[in-house]
Amino acid sequence: MSAKPSTDPRGAAVEVLLAVLGRGRSLDRALSEHGPGGDDPRDVALCRAIAYGVLRHHRRLGAIRDHFLRSRLKSRDQDMALLLEIGFFQLTDMDMPAHAAVSETVAVARRRGKSWAAKLINAVLRRFQRDSAACLQAVDADPGRSASVPDWLLARLRRDWPDDWPALLAAQNSRAPMTLRVNQRRISREAYRGRLAAEGIGARPLDGFEDALVLDHAVAVSALPGFAEGDCSVQDAVAQWAAPLLGAADGDRVLDACTAPGGKAAHVLERAAASLLAVDSDGERLQRVTETLDRLGLSAEVRVADASDPGQWPAAERFDRILIDAPCSGTGVIRRHPDIKWLRREADIAHLAVRQRALLDTLWPRVAPGGRLVYCTCSVLRAENEAVVEAFVADQDDVTVVPPVLPVGRPVGHGHQILTGEAGVDGFYYACLDKR
Template sequence: MSAGAAARAAAARAVGAVIGAGRSLDDALAAATGALQGPDRALAAQLAYGSLRLYPRLARWAGLLLARPLPPRDADVQALLAIGLYQIEASRVPDHAAVDASVEAARLLGRARHAGLLNACLRRWLREGDALKARVAREPEVVHAHPRWWLDALAHDWPRDWEALVAANNTQAPMWVRVNCRRTSREAWLARALAAGIEAEPWDAAPDALRLEKPVAVEELPGFAAGDVSVQDGAAQLAAGLLAPEPGMRVLDACAAPGGKACHLLERYEGIELTALDVAAARLERVRDNLARLGLEAQVLQGDAADPASWWDGRWYERVLLDAPCTGSGVVRRHPDIKLLRRPGDTAALGARQQALLDALWGVLAPGGRLLYATCSIWRAENAAQATGFLRRHPDARAVDFGEPAWGRRAGPGRQLLSGEAGADGFYYACLVKTA
C-alpha cells in the first residue's frame, strides 16, 4: 500500500460527505478517521481541511480534467481528485506520491474502476497544469476560492475589506486559549507554557486570552486536564466582559452549547447564578463535560430559547447572553465547509430565527437588565441590521455604547470584528439594556 493511502481515503470520505451529502466536516471527519492512528489521522484532517479551504478553485480545475461531470453518487471520487490536486498545488507532498497514494486510496474506497481515471487526470495535470490553469485563471471562484455569490455578498457588505476577508478565510486559523483566572493568572500560565516550549502572545482586548504561535494537542497544554486553561478563540472571549454580571445576578446563556462562554462567565464572575440553556440535548453533554473539567456549577436546561413558556420559571434574569445561531460566516477559517454548505437564502432564514430569539428573550430580562446579542457572522443582515431592527420594535430598549475599544469597528448599535483581525474570528456584539 502507498504511504498515506489510508489517510487519503479517509479524507476523501469526509470531503465527499460534505460536498455530496451536506454533512459538516467535523462530523464527517470524526466518522471517517475513527480507525486511523495518530499520524494518519492528522494527515487525513490536514488534507480534508486544506482541500475544502480551496475547494471552489480545485473543483473548477477538476472540471477541466473530466470529460463529463461525475454523478453525485461518486462524490468521494470527486473529493479524491480535488485532494490530489490540492497536494500537487498547495502542499509539500512530492508529485509522484500524491498521484500514487490517490490511486491507491481509490481502491481502498472500493472505487477500483475509478483508479485509472484518477491516475490519468492527475498525470495530465502534471503535464498540462500550467496551461489548464491559465484557461480559468481570471474566474472569481478560481482566484479567490469562494463561491461567486459569497464574493458578491462580501463586496456588498464590506467593499473596502472583502479581499482581506477572502484572504483570511483561505488561511488556517491560529489556536487561542483562555486562561482560567480562578485558578491562575495569564502571566503565570504563559510562563508554564514557555517552559513547555509553547510560545504565545496576549491580546489586550481580552484579559484571559493567549494566541499560540503554533497549534498543539490539548493534552500538551499545561494544566488542561486540571482546568487551568481552555481552548477558545479570542473574539469569543470578549462576551464575558461585555455582559459583565455582578455577584448575585441571575445570568442566562440562551444558546449555551458547547459551553465556552458560560464557563468563562463563571470563571471571571464568582457569585452569579448561571443557567445554561440549549435546544439540543446531545450538545448539552458538551456543556456538562466542560463544567466538570473546570470544576464549575450551573443549571443546565434543555429548551427552545424562543419558547420561554416551556422552560422559564418566571424569575427575571439580570443578564442574558444570546449567542445566536447564524451562518458562521466569521469562522470559515476554522470550518471551511461553511462556504460550501451555505446558500444565499440562509441569511434570511436564520435572520427570522434570530429575531424570534431576541423578542422572546427580552421577555425574561429584568427591567434595567442587559442582553448581549452575539454572532460569529460578518453579514450585516445578521448583525447591525438585526440589532437596529430590534431597537425599532422595542421602545423600552437602548443600546450600550462600547466607545472605542481595542477591537473591531462600529456597526449599527454594536461592534463588528472581521475575520482575521488581531488573528481572531469574525464576531458581532450588540449590548441592549431594558429601560426601567
C-alpha cells in the same frame, strides 16, 4: 461499488469528503466517523489536512478538474472526482514530493476497484504537473472560483463589505490559530504562559484580550498543562469578549440563552460568582456544557429549552444579564469549519434572522430594569447582525444601545463587527442593549 473502510489517509479523506459534500454531514462528524482506521497520528493528521484543504478550495479544485476532463464524471464516480481534487490539492498546497502525491492518490483509485480511473487520474495529475499555468490563470479569473466560495455568499460579502471582501475571503481560507482562555481564577496568564514555556509550547498574549494566549503552533489538548484541572480552555480570542461586555458582577442573576457547548458561560463564571442559568434547545450539546463546567470547577443550572418560546419563562422572571449567542450562519468561523461554505444555503440566512429576532423579542422583557442584554453571532453577514438588531431596537421604547468599545473591528450602527482575520481573530458581531 461500495468502498471498504479505509486505513490509508487519502482513502479516508475520500470518505470524509463524500460524507460532507454528498450526504451533508458536518466535517467534525465526518472526521470522527470516517477518519483513518489505524492509530498512527501522522495518518490522522494527513487525512485532516487533506479534508480541510479540499473543503477550503473545493470550488477551485473542481474547476481545475473540469479544465482537464473532456466530460464530467458520473455521479456514481463522485469518489473519483473528489480524489482528483485531493490530487490537485497536494500538488498546489501541500509540502510533499509530487511523485509520492501522484502515486499514492492513484493507488486509492485502484484500491477502490476503479482501475480505469487510476489511469485517468495518473494522466491528469501528470499533465497538471507539466502545464498548470494556463489552467490556473483561467480558473482564477473568477473570484468565486479562486477563493472557492459559493456565488450567493460572494455576492453578500461584496455587498456587505465592498472594501473588505477580498481580505475577508483570503482570511476565510487561512488556517486559524489555536487560542487559549486562561482561567485566571486559578492561575495568572503570565504564570500559565510560563507553564506552557516549560513544556516547550510557545504562546503570546493579545492586546485588548485579558485572558487570551495565542499558541505559536496548535497542540493536542492533552498536551496543555493543567487542562484537566481547569487552568485553561480552548476558545478564539474574539469569543472572549462576550463575558467582559456582559459585565456580570458577583451575585448577579445571568441567563445564557444559547449556551452549548458552554465556552462563554464558563468565562462568565470564571470572572464573577454569578448565578447562571444555562439554556440550550439541544440536549445532546448541553452535556458538553456540564462536562466543561465540571472540569473548570464551576456550577450553573442547566436546562434544555427553546429560549425563544415565551411559555418557557414565568411572567415574573428577570435577569440582570442575558447573553444571546444566537444560532447563525457561522460565516465568521469558516476558516475553522470550511464545510460551512458548502452546507449552508442562501435561504438559511432569512430563516436564521427570524429565529434571531424571536430570541430577542422573547428575552428582552426578561431583562431586569438597569440590566443588560448582549446579542452576538459568529456571522459576518449584516442580515444576521445589524439588520436584526436595528429592526428590534426600532420596535422598543426602553432600550439604550451601548456601543461596544473594542480594539479590533469597526462600529456598525448599533453594534460592532469584527471581520475574520482582523488581528488574527474570528469574525464576530456584538451588540450591547441596556434596559432603561
